[in-house]
Amino acid sequence: MKASDAIIQCLKKENVDMIFGYPGGAVLPLYEALRKSDIKHILIRHEQSAAHSASGYARASTKTGVCIATSGPGATNLITGIATAYMDSIPLVIITGQVKSTAIGKDVFQEADIIGSTEPFTKHNYLIKNAKDIPKVIKEAFYIAATGRPGPVLIDIPVDIQNENIEFDYPKTTNIPGYKPTYEGHNGQIKRALQKLKASKKPLICVGGGIICANAYQELKAFSEKVKIPVVHTLMGIGALPSDSPYYVGMVGSHGHGFSNKVVIESDLLMIIGARVADRATADLKLLNEKKNIIHIDIDPAEVGKNVDTTIPIVGDAKNILNRFIEKCTPLETDEWIKKIHQLKENYIKQDEDTDYINPKKALEFLSNIVDEETILTADVGQNQIWAARNFEIKGDRKFFTSGGLGTMGYSLPAAVGAKLACPDKRVISVVGDGGIQMSLSELGTISENDLNITIILFNNYRLGMVRELQDIHYGKGKNFSISFKKSPDFVKIAEAYGLDSKQVTSNREFESAIKEALESKKGYLLECIVDPNFSTL
Amino acid sequence: MNRHVLSILVENNSGVLSRIAGLFSRRGYNIDSLSVGETENPKISRMTITVNGDDYILEQIQKQLHKLINVIKIVELKPEKSIYRELILVKVRADSKNRATIIETVNIFRGKIIDVSSDTLTIELTGDFEKISAFTELIKPFGIIELVRTGFTGLQRGNVQITD
Ligand SMILES: Cc1ncc(C[n+]2csc(CCOP(=O)(O)OP(=O)(O)O)c2C)c(N)n1
Numbered sequence: 103m104k105a106s107d108a109i110i111q112c113l114k115k116e117n118v119d120m121i122f123g124y125p126g127g128a129v130l131p132l133y134e135a136l137r138k139s140d141i142k143h144i145l146i147r148h149e150q151s152a153a154h155s156a157s158g159y160a161r162a163s164t165k166t167g168v169c170i171a172t173s174g175p176g177a178t179n180l181i182t183g184i185a186t187a188y189m190d191s192i193p194l195v196i197i198t199g200q201v202k203s204t205a206i207g208k209d210v211f212q213e214a215d216i217i218g219s220t221e222p223f224t225k226h227n228y229l230i231k232n233a234k235d236i237p238k239v240i241k242e243a244f245y246i247a248a249t250g251r252p253g254p255v256l257i258d259i260p261v262d263i264q265n266e267n268i269e270f271d272y273p274k275t276t277n278i279p280g281y282k283p284t285y286e287g288h289n290g291q292i293k294r295a296l297q298k299l300k301a302s303k304k305p306l307i308c309v310g311g312g313i314i315c316a317n318a319y320q321e322l323k324a325f326s327e328k329v330k331i332p333v334v335h336t337l338m339g340i341g342a343l344p345s346d347s348p349y350y351v352g353m354v355g356s357h358g359h360g361f362s363n364k365v366v367i368e369s370d371l372l373m374i375i376g377a378r379v380a381d382r383a384t385a386d387l388k389l390l391n392e393k394k395n396i397i398h399i400d401i402d403p404a405e406v407g408k409n410v411d412t413t414i415p416i417v418g419d420a421k422n423i424l425n426r427f428i429e430k431c432t433p434l435e436t437d438e439w440i441k442k443i444h445q446l447k448e449n450y451i452k453q454d455e456d457t458d459y460i461n462p463k464k465a466l467e468f469l470s471n472i473v474d475e476e477t478i479l480t481a482d483v484g485q486n487q488i489w490a491a492r493n494f495e496i497k498g499d500r501k502f503f504t505s506g507g508l509g510t511m512g513y514s515l516p517a518a519v520g521a522k523l524a525c526p527d528k529r530v531i532s533v534v535g536d537g538g539i540q541m542s543l544s545e546l547g548t549i550s551e552n553d554l555n556i557t558i559i560l561f562n563n564y565r566l567g568m569v570r571e572l573q574d575i576h577y578g579k580g581k582n583f584s585i586s587f588k589k590s591p592d593f594v595k596i597a598e599a600y601g602l603d604s605k606q607v608t609s610n611r612e613f614e615s616a617i618k619e620a621l622e623s624k625k626g627y628l629l630e631c632i633v634d635p636n637f638s639t640l
Numbered sequence: 641m642n643r644h645v646l647s648i649l650v651e652n653n654s655g656v657l658s659r660i661a662g663l664f665s666r667r668g669y670n671i672d673s674l675s676v677g678e679t680e681n682p683k684i685s686r687m688t689i690t691v692n693g694d695d696y697i698l699e700q701i702q703k704q705l706h707k708l709i710n711v712i713k714i715v716e717l718k719p720e721k722s723i724y725r726e727l728i729l730v731k732v733r734a735d736s737k738n739r740a741t742i743i744e745t746v747n748i749f750r751g752k753i754i755d756v757s758s759d760t761l762t763i764e765l766t767g768d769f770e771k772i773s774a775f776t777e778l779i780k781p782f783g784i785i786e787l788v789r790t791g792f793t794g795l796q797r798g799n800v801q802i803t804d
Contacts, residue, residue, distance in 0.1 A: 217655065218658065221658070221659055221662055222662065222666050225709070226708075226709040229655070246709060278709060279651070279712045280650070280651060280708070280709055280710055280711045280712040280713075281709045402707070403703055403706065404700070404703035404704055404706070404707055407699065408700065408703075
């Protein structure tokens, strides 16, 4: 069998039914094999979007996302998308074409060392030198991408090797001596943690994206309810516990809720689950290292103890470990503590700025109340992201996808494409700023071409709003520099030119009727919402 | 700051060394010395890496190295339970007057003269960190023309194996 056909066979064995990609000379044989297969190929408009779309697809489907690019510029265009997925632990398998194996290292046309350049932000990568290694490598790649702490794995395949003939035999198992993720938490450590929990008066759980990776929603809910522990979350942990749970507190960190940060500081025991305790999440938590007991549960041992001193480290899968805790724990007497948290929450007054334009916070709250509980929302980066994170409530089975780790602008639109293709029956909303949308504007074409009725909510403040705000804080008002485009396009016309429906609204009242119309549209709809350039993030 | 010697078993694939070296530079850790070669199993290489750092850094290095898929096993070779060796080759200036002194010094350190010219001697010496530095200090005044060291390598003492 031709190696290129074998690659497709391997992908089929891994249940891949959709690939995001962009062709080129170094992947011609692979595309020819793809043409003959029944795997759906989505021709995106820029390789960076291939990785982002594969990420949205992976997050929505809980499968591994797959994307393909050609050698050199195709491969380097993927880099931001791969790094984005790496920081957020999203499972991807990326196949790049490489120049002929005999030409490697000679700086030939479209040659780039993609193995070297993606080493720091892939979980692992492979350069195929022997066609017969292909099945084994693909098997390993999917295994590595999806197990342990998930992440992107890249396979670089020279074009001549794609054309070779091999005997196709897909391995049933893998044996990688250096890769044995730990799933079961250590018994002794769990016992110690239970003792600390029992003695705690103000226990608190802080969850991150790890709960979502581990698909441990039910377990988290059951644990917090059974033991009566309140739960805060990071940006990546949005949706780990639905906001209508009585134990739900809110988001922590520099863009989190003030009361959530207070609760963290006041707690006497913090159980961190699947969160890497990143700087953004701990910005206002200087007291984290004080005498508080910290139990840190993560599947990646390197995260435990990296940023915060841990009293009890537990390495393993969140789902497994939570189940063990559910089994062993008895309810704690936390009524007082929870009452106090509810008081803190109630005392917190939402700032309600007056604005002649659209109030994005109100808009998102309104949207949150009218869409069903299966809706997927992708947010870009900047003010729009934080407005969405804080005001679009995640109830029921709603999902929230954003680039939390790398903070990559241009993520929302292609991620929404991937999510919609993974879940055609779910409503998908993409929230984005006027800066971010212009980093992946071309994906309007992909939305149109594939008839994806994604609702795009563009908050246009004619600014790189988040940077504007940072400049104001650091250098004083009136010192803004390079934060607005002298000429912004007419977004409504652009959307229409791509074949989408579109409308611009400037007031809250207009928003309410327009968003209903947008949600009813059978095709992609871009709703441009004009926002006061000085409107604040929090 | 303490010196730590790590013995690391890795898959003998191309690219492993760059992955490991890249990890150190990317995370801001310093490699003081590194030596690598195949083991009795040609599919596996052993690297010996000497690093300086406190317990936190050492733990981070070990955990981050463990995340590399090609890294099979890492142990710290504790001084009291291990033997370290390094090989150095030194070319020193040697005239008729000091030649005898140099040869005497080399003998005391159980080194070998492996090349001679009218005005140089080239010496081979193996030993642990202290021996090598003591020797180079003594030989320095004669004039070191060239010096090369392989970097540390080591094993645990007694009947233990890194794979245990
Ligand atoms: C690719 C990339 N470049 C630059 C930045 C730095 N950055 C963070 S937020 C932001 C402003 C985003 O502006 P916009 O998309 O208009 O959203 P807003 O903040 O106005 O909602 C910028 C430039 C980034 N996060 N990503």
